[in-house]
Amino acid sequence: GAVVSQHPSRVICKSGTSVKIECRSLDFQATTMFWYRQFPKKSLMLMATSNEGSKATYEQGVEKDKFLINHASLTLSTLTVTSAHPEDSSFYICSARDFRLADSGELFFGEGSRLTVL
């Protein structure tokens, strides 16, 4: 299947700092990428849909100014957690669709980024 790479896999930061997470589609172009957040032992919560060349679409309850999303190219989307606080600690996962498999709608996931805010 298509490969999505996410970096960093783990990050520990101090409260008040900002953290950037990158999501890359390695062997395909992704006009749309999705950012999820997962709490321990819970299902995935969609945070936002990242659209190449335009503003991201955020889900209800997700702060746009807190979680900045930039999808500057067809292979890269970034999520920046600004002024991070301990409650932002979580597992963040990006995903993308390979447009060549458009009919299936199958999502391919990055490896995930575990953020710990001290």
Add this chain to the structure above:
Amino acid sequence: ELKVEQNPLFLSMQEGKNYTIYCNYSTTSDRLYWYRQDPGKSLESLFVLLSNGAVKQEGRLMASLDTKARLSTLHITAAVHDLSATYFCAGTMDSNYQLIWGAGTKLIIKP
């Protein structure tokens, strides 16, 4: 609004046994997906079911879709320890294919 319910949420079973995870959804879903997640890891796509009656098999796992019953099943045959993981099903009902996720089924297979 599409809602997806999985059961059981937790399953502990012995190696060699068969079992089924159920995924019910509340309204029409164009597609049904099954994913696997190992502890501390991301999600791996297992199956994409596109139409009523679809059945797909990979090794000891077999997934099926009954759109009339709004039900998908993930059947495990002669379970082995390596299949221990959390399994998620997800449906979608819009052209953007935004996935609606089930709560996940944590499967533990004991030697």
